[in-house]
Amino acid sequence: MSTDSGYDVGKGDSVHPGKPVTVDRYTGGARINHWITATSLVLLALSGLSLFHPRLFFLSALFGGGQWVRTIHPWIGVVLFFSFLGLFLRFWKLNLWKREDGTWLARVRDVLAAHDERLPEVGKYNAGQKLVFWSMSTLIIVLIGSGIVIWNQYFAAYTTIEQQRWALLVHSIAAILAISVWITHVYAAIWVKGTIRAMVRGSVTGGWAWRYHRKWLRELVARPPTKEPTADRKRTAAE
Amino acid sequence: MFPPVLNPTTVPQEPKFGERDLMRRSASTVTPPAQRQTEVAKLIDVSKCIGCKACQSACIEWNDTHPQLESNTGIYENPHDLTPDMFTLMRFTEWENPDTNNLEWLIRKDGCMHCEDPGCLKACPAPGAIVQYSNGIVDFVHENCIGCGYCVKGCPFNIPRISEVDHTAYKCTLCSDRIAVGQGPACAKACPTQAIVFGTKEEMKKHAEGRVADLKSRGFDSAGLYDPPGVGGTHVMYVLHHADKPEIYAGLPNNPAISPIVEAWKGVTKYAGLAVMGVAAVTGFLHYMVNGPNRVSEEDEEAAQRLTGDRSS
Amino acid sequence: MNMELSRRQFLGAAGAGVAATALGALGFGDIEAAHAEAIRTFKLVNTTETRNTCPYCSVACGVIMYSKGDRTKGEQAEIIHIEGDTDHPTNRGTLCPKGAALLDFVKSDTRLKYPMIRKPGSDKFERVNWDDALDRIVRLMKDDRDANFVEKNKDGVTVNRWITTGFLAASATTNETAWETYKVVRSAGMLVFDNQARV
Amino acid sequence: MTNSWTDIKNTDLVIIMGGNAAEAHPCGFKWVTEAKANRGAKLIVVDPRFTRSASVADLYAPIRQGTDIAFLLGVINHCIRNDKVQWDYVKAFTNASYIVKDGFAYKDGLFTGYNEAKRDYDKSTWDYVIGPDGYATVDDTLTNPRCVWNLLKEHVAVYTPEMVERICGTPKDKFLKVAEMIAECSSPTKAMTSMYALGWTQHSKGSQNIRAMAMLQLILGNIGIRGGGMNALRGHSNIQGLTDVGLMSNLLPGYLTLPNEKEIDLETYMSTRGFKPLRPNQMSYWQNYRKFFVSFQKAMWGAAATPENQFAYDWLPKLDVPGYDILRALELMTQGKMTGYLCQGFNPLLAAPNRKKVTDALSKLKYLVTMDPLDTETARFWENHGEFNDVDPSQIQTEVIQLPSTCFAEDEGSLTNSSRWLQWHWPGGTPPGEARTDNWIMAQIHVRLKELYRKEGGAFPDPIINLDWAYADAGEPTAEELAKEINGKALATVYDAADPTKVLAEAGKLLPGFAALRDDGSTSSGCWIYSGCFNENGNNMARRDTSDPDETGAYAKWAFSWPVNRRILYNRASADVNGKAWDPSRKLIEWDGAKWAGYDVPDIAPTAKPTDVGPFIMNPEGVSRLFTRGLMRDGPFPAHYEPFESPLDNLVAPKVRGNPAARVFKGDFEQFAETASKEFPYAATSYRLTEHFHYWTKHCRTNAVLQPEFFVEISEELAAEKGITKGGWVRVWSKRGSIQAKAVVTKRIKPLICDGKPVHVVGIPLHWGFTGAARKGFGPNSLTPFVGDANIETPEYKAFLVNIEPIAGPVA
Incomplete structure (x- = not known):
């Protein structure tokens, strides 16, 4: 079909006709990668918030106290960075901006009102998801960069205190934004029913794909069929 | 001679200040005591200092610290910087006075200034790791310290140091354990020339006036007291022969204050950040309440079946 | 100790403080309040005080040594802290960087604990007991003295001198030790005798 | 010190020259800061280096080391x-008016009577008519x-400000500023x-350095008064005591002297010691010499010292040379003329000059005994420590016995x-x-030596066996x-x-004081000048009364000050000929018409009567001596x-x-670098740093x-010239040895312009060795010449x- 099909279809995506139709959206590897990232992010948020505001210091108890938070937080950050790097490498192409994304974004009122029928057909990711992706990518780079500057135990000697002060400010602002983006991301997954199974079982229903990512579905359908059953499907079926 | 502090007693005594006298406590709110204790201060008269390092020696002995044996790097500062085991340090500057062409060997005892508005305490995220007593002493409580190093960034004087052994922050305590039993700090007791004296802040300011007058009589027209208002004044003050140029004393900050970056981080960012995150969460919640879930309809499924059916047929 | 007594002693100490500086006027509230965990327990509590003078330079600053255990009661006494004696007219409680670290001298890793002997040509010290060490020393001394003592010079004048063994006296021993040393050295006829005054 | 540490607070001007009080005696220096803070006193520091004392001085003047006499x-x-x-x-109060014998003269740097072969003077003309x-x-x-x-006027005329600048390198304007402040x-x-220490004594004319200042102080009328005096800061804690005893x-x-072998009996010995007054009505205190001497002999040998045996006069060893000081001892060892050496807390391997010679000397001994609380380098002189002590133990046949002694904290006494x-x-x-x-230990x-002599007999055992040793425990006399x-x-x-x-x-x-001493054997006293320290009033040395009437700084009831608890020596000179204080605000003692009274003894x-008896x-x-007769070996006036x-x-x-007139041993002259040497062009000096005490605190x-x-x-100038960097390694060598060190490049040392030529100063502190807690290092004695003060x-x-040259640094 279209020459840009590679942009809209991820590795391992495939359609399984039936009643209902199921569509493989995420491979096992992608889902593990996502959940590592997600867990890291949550732990980082919790530990980071415990140091961000005194009212939240109680959260440090989840990690065994402030000393543990101080020790663990940066290491989780390193895990997050590399884990997210994995996601980035997997998905960056699919998140490149398209003409229809602009239209989609312009009709954000319809998006929020769930008038999906009034929206243009989008590929694997809609503009909102792409914004999440790119803002997270940017914020994580900022966070890891500023985080290293304020990682006192190993890196204190390499920067001036003034630089470290800036890093602290930048780190906390970036973290607030990242958490806000994360809230949006999680909310979207909760609001749009049938989304979470994509990251749990790896597949969505055909209707979900039709409703939210029709262009992606069309491209998948237009592709030659994949072998049946995939390993993913077998496991999903066993569940 | 300024009256020296009397010899300590070995009889157990109740400490003269404690928890009840807390004026500030890091990452916590405390109710300041109704009546503030008399403010204490240490006055360091740089013009009387002979750089003998007795203060460093007494500090090590009293606080049972073990600074590392370093090597000579062509300077007199040893250790070369403040460390978690060296709470005070003589810093030496060879300064040629352009007005007189005379060499002046400026020797400043560096260490915690015990600011009235302590940047370390402001920056500290760990409840109760840094406390300020109403007598002005800013002290670190190691049980509560998490070793994050925020105090280092908060301090306008670059004083706290993080131990690589127990990962907590260290600095001069003003010998709070000695002051609590009516003694002076170990450095002040040891100082051979009384370049360091200790007493109430008022006493120290008065003593400083006399010293400044003496220095002016000897031709140091810019002699003065260093009690920087930018941090609300300090409980360690200097008499300087060139008070107009504190920076020549190994970089003593001219008009120090808590960095605006730290103020922004600990001020507006802290509240705005919580607000932004809160708004995001609440918006989602309200949106859900108002709009309900966004569900896939039967028609959608059928459409999908049609689409795939079309292809598979 | 009962509370009343300790309270009185505290107030006494505070009163003394007034005489020294206005520190005594610090507005202390309820003295029975709990000890803040930030403030270290005063480490000289219940130690034994002994007056001494700094052994280094000739200013001879007064020091107070604080020990666990009391020698005068025949106990093992371990010195845990040394600081200047404010009552001393010269130093008024101050100490220089050497004096302030006197504890490190008392507890130096290189303090000697046992008599040692190094045999001719050997590359090591070996431990020896006091009796053997002292007997060996006086044997060496006597052999040399008997062999080289000069009773009369070549003019026949009685000179009674021994110049093949010498004695270098210290510079930090007490006058009493110095006097005893003087007696021992001079009575043996030694002339090669000096102290550290020159260097 | 003629005065005391606490008395310095009474001064108007402190001159620190030949010392570095702030650095070596910080707690004593406190009284300088007190004088400055409370009296508006001024401080002058004259030193080759801008020292820590200079850092708080009102005026600093540089001087080339070894030229203090020219300056003064x-x-x-x-x-x-x-x-x-x-x-x-x-x-x-001085001998300014005394007429000097006709033969006496000074010409071309020499006084009358010089004998070049003997490096000594015939001093017969150096006296009064x-x-x-x-x-x-x-x-x-x-x-x-x-x-x-x-x-004197004639003698000092050559030392004009211009000459001082040429010799000392002190810029004329600085010198004049110093001179004017002093003249006030x-x-x-x-x-x-005047506060001085080893910066004046450790020269081949050290005694004359001090005399020059003493003369100046007499001319200014500053001896015997509060806030004045000649104040030797001294070194170790009891070096004063060890010398007094x-x-x-x-x-x-008590500064009595040992007989020499020409003094064949007590009468001959006494004939040169009990000086008769040289002016009518004068008191010559040494007329009591015999009392002090006999009492000393009684303290040594008790009942065995009798009038019949001249109070055991023969039991004292008799000198054949002026003295067997440490330099002569090391020279004798080097010549193989000594068998044994006992070191009671002293570290000659690092403290005596020309370390190589010291190592050779100790290696030639049969035995060496050390007594020390610390592991000294001397006790381990035979042990190889690489470049820091490069010796071969197998080649050293000295038997070494190291005895562990207690330290101050475990010891009692004064x-x-x-x-x-x-x-x-x-x-x-x-x-x-x-x-x-x-x-x-002693x-x-x-006791063991005495036992051997009792058992075996041997060379002249009498003075050992008869030594008065009536202590409760003969094995350990108590301090008391x-x-x-x-x-x-x-x-x-x-x-x-x-x-x-x-x-x-x-x-x-117990005797109340030395006034009670007798020469008939009815009294004993180990050290007459200390008499009164422990009398029937108790242990006066343990007194702790801090009272100080009118805050004169005397503290007369604190401890005991020799002699007879006198706090300021020559205090009679604080009052004029009629006995009135020169300065009422500085009153010390005054004549009230019948007696002397005041704050001091x-x-x-x-x-x-004040008009009769002089203060000295x-x-x-x-009176005091501007001209010192024959009492100094190198001249009655100091000369540069x-x-x-x-x-x-x-x-x-x-x-x-x-x-x-300084003694130089054969062989040592060859080891001196020639004057203005091209091979050794830089003027070095050694000194202490405030952080350390000799070779002692490196163990702390x-x-x-x-x-x-x-x-x-x-x-900085020498560093630039030689390419030496701050903190870099350098090698410093003299004609006698070589050392390696880190370089501290500083503005506090500046090249001095002497006689038109720049003289670079190399400063070498002395605190490192190869034992202890500090890093291993060298001492200046690896470099210093083997020569001492003439007196x-x-x-x-x-x-x-x-x-000096930059080097890459020691291997490994």
């Missing part, structure tokens, strides 16, 4: 020329050209104090500080391991027993000489001599090298941290020549 005679010249003299004082009445002739008008004053103190109401080759306790205060201390700690007190040696022996006892009841009915001390009791008899009763003239190793010829006497963790590693200090043999540590 320049100041005297300035005072004389500008009439800045306290005339009443000079005329009444004695009149037919047996007294010295004086000219109160000071017009006689042969009077001391006029000879010629006023009877202004006092200057006479632990030197040629001394008996120490005498530089204020002459005898202060008692108490033991507070248990000694480590098997460490024993020095008292025990007693064990004596020894202190009482030093103070002295009445062996028979002692009566007042003036009033035979008055008992001064019952038989068996008078120097002279309390009832001695230890001199038979009763260059150090033996100097970058410059002697500008006032070009033919003279070094101090012409904290002090090792505060100054961890050996270094040398040089100017007392203090080695020339402060001025010698070296070369």
Whole structure:
């Protein structure tokens, strides 16, 4: 079909006709990668918030106290960075901006009102998801960069205190934004029913794909069929 | 001679200040005591200092610290910087006075200034790791310290140091354990020339006036007291022969204050950040309440079946 | 100790403080309040005080040594802290960087604990007991003295001198030790005798 | 010190020259800051380096090391020329008016009577003209050209400010500023104090450095008054005491002297010691010499010292040379003439000059015994420590016995500080391991040696076997027993000489003081000048009364100050000829018409009339000496001599090298670098740093941290010239040895312009060795020349020549 099909279809995506139709959206590897990232992010948020505001210091108890938070937080950050790097490498192409994304974004009122029928057909990711992706990518780079500057135990000697002060400010602002983006991301997954199974079982229903990512579905359908059953499907079926 | 502090007693005594006298406590709110204790201060008269390092020696002995044996790097500062085991340090500057062409060997005892508005305490995220007593002493409580190093960034004087052994922050305590039993700090007791004296802040300011007058009589027209208002004044003050140029004393900050970056981080960012995150969460919640879930309809499924059916047929 | 007594002693100490500086006027509230965990327990509590003078330079600053255990009661006494004696007219409680670290001298890793002997040509010290060490020393001394003592010079004048063994006296021993040393050295006829005054 | 540490607060001007009080005596220096803060006193520091003392000085003047006499005679010249003299004082209390013998002269750097072969003088002309009445002739008008004053005036005339600048490298304007500030103190109401230490003594003319300042102080009228004086800061805690008790080759306790072999009996010995007064009515205190000597002999040998055996006069060893000081001892060892050496807490391997020679010397001994609380380098001189002690143990046949002694904290007794205060201390700690007190060790040696002599017989055992040793425990005399022996006892009841009915001390009791000593054997006293320290009033050294009436700084009831608890020596001179204080605000003692009274114990008899008796009763003239007769080996006036190793010829006497009267051993002369040597072009000096005490505190963790590693200090100019970087490694070498060190490049050392040429100074601190907690390093004694002061043999540590170069650093 279209020459840009590679942009809209991820590795391992495939359609399984039936009643209902199921569509493989995420491979096992992608889902593990996502959940590592997600867990890291949550732990980082919790530990980071415990140091961000005194009212939240109680959260440090989840990690065994402030000393543990101080020790663990940066290491989780390193895990997050590399884990997210994995996601980035997997998905960056699919998140490149398209003409229809602009239209989609312009009709954000319809998006929020769930008038999906009034929206243009989008590929694997809609503009909102792409914004999440790119803002997270940017914020994580900022966070890891500023985080290293304020990682006192190993890196204190390499920067001036003034630089470290800036890093602290930048780190906390970036973290607030990242958490806000994360809230949006999680909310979207909760609001749009049938989304979470994509990251749990790896597949969505055909209707979900039709409703939210029709262009992606069309491209998948237009592709030659994949072998049946995939390993993913077998496991999903066993569940 | 300024009256020296009397010899300590070995009889157990109740400490003269404690928890009840807390004026500030890091990452916590405390109710300041109704009546503030008399403010204490240490006055360091740089013009009387002979750089003998007795203060460093007494500090090590009293606080049972073990600074590392370093090597000579062509300077007199040893250790070369403040460390978690060296709470005070003589810093030496060879300064040629352009007005007189005379060499002046400026020797400043560096260490915690015990600011009235302590940047370390402001920056500290760990409840109760840094406390300020109403007598002005800013002290670190190691049980509560998490070793994050925020105090280092908060301090306008670059004083706290993080131990690589127990990962907590260290600095001069003003010998709070000695002051609590009516003694002076170990450095002040040891100082051979009384370049360091200790007493109430008022006493120290008065003593400083006399010293400044003496220095002016000897031709140091810019002699003065260093009690920087930018941090609300300090409980360690200097008499300087060139008070107009504190920076020549190994970089003593001219008009120090808590960095605006730290103020922004600990001020507006802290509240705005919580607000932004809160708004995001609440918006989602309200949106859900108002709009309900966004569900896939039967028609959608059928459409999908049609689409795939079309292809598979 | 009962509370009343300790309270009185505290107030006494505070009163003394007034005489020294206005520190005594610090507005202390309820003295029975709990000890803040930030403030270290005063480490000289219940130690034994002994007056001494700094052994280094000739200013001879007064020091107070604080020990666990009391020698005068025949106990093992371990010195845990040394600081200047404010009552001393010269130093008024101050100490220089050497004096302030006197504890490190008392507890130096290189303090000697046992008599040692190094045999001719050997590359090591070996431990020896006091009796053997002292007997060996006086044997060496006597052999040399008997062999080289000069009773009369070549003019026949009685000179009674021994110049093949010498004695270098210290510079930090007490006058009493110095006097005893003087007696021992001079009575043996030694002339090669000096102290550290020159260097 | 003529005065005390606490008295310095009374001064108007402090001159620190030949010392570095802030650095070496910080707690004593406190009294300088007190004088500055409370009296508006000024501080002048004259030193080759801008020291820590200089950092708080009102005026700093640089000087080339070893040229202090030129500087000081320049100041005297300035005072004389500008009439800045306290005339009443000079005329009444010095020998300015005394007429000097005709033969005496000074020419080309030499005084009359020089014998080049012997490096010594015939001093017979260095004396006063004695009149037919047996007294010295004086000219109160000071017009006689042969009077001391006029000879002095002539002697110092060459030291003009220009000459001072050429010799010392002190810029003329700085010198004049110093001279003017000092000259102000010629006023009877202004006092200057001189604080000096080894910066003056460790020269081949160290004694004359001090004399030059003493003369200046007399001219200014500053001796004997509060806030004035000649204040030797001194080194170790009891070096004053060890010297007072006479632990030197040629001394008996209390500055009595050991007989030489020409003094065949007691009468001959006494004939040169009990000086007769040189002026009418004068008190010559040494007339009591015999009392002190006999009492000492009784303290040594008790009942065995009898009038019949001249109080055991023969039992004292007799000298054949002026003295067996440490330099001579090392020389004798080098020559293989010594068998054994006992070191009681001293570290000669690092403390004596020319370390290579010291190692050779110790290697030639049969045995070496060390007694020390610490593991010294001397005890391990035979042990290889790589470049830091490069020896082959197998080649060293010395048997070494190292004895562990207690330290101050575990020991009891008194120490005498530089204020002459005898202060008692108490033991507070248990000694480590098997460490024993020095008292025990010395007693064990004596008791065991005595036992061997009893059993085996041997060479002249009498003085050993008869040594008075009546201690409760012969194996360990207590400090108290020894202190009482030093103070002295009445062996028979002692009566007042003036009033035979008055008992001064019952038989068996402690003597009240040295006035009770007798020459008939009825008293004993180990050290007469200490008598009174432990009498029937108790242990006066342990007194802790801090009262100080009118805050004069005397603290008369604190401890005990020798002699007789006198706090300021020559205090009679604080008052004018009629006994009125020169400066009422500085009153010390005054004549009230019947007696002397005031804040201190008078120097002279309390009832001695002021117009009769002079203040300097230890001199038979009763006055002080601007001209010192034959008492100094190298001249009755100080004269400028260059150090033996100097970058410059002697500008006032070009033919003279070094101090012409200083002793130089054969072989050592060859080891001096030549004057203005191209091979060794830089002027080195050695000194202490405030963080350390000699080779002692490198064993202390904290002090090792505060100054961890050996270094040398040089100017930025020399560093640039030689390509030496701050903190980089350098090699410094002299004709006698080589060392490696880190370089501290500093503005505090500046090249001096001497006689038009720049002289670079290399500063070498002395605190490192190869044992202890600090980093291993070298000491300056690897480089210093083997020569001492002409009078007392203090080695020339402060001025010698070296070369310096940057190096890559030691291997590994």
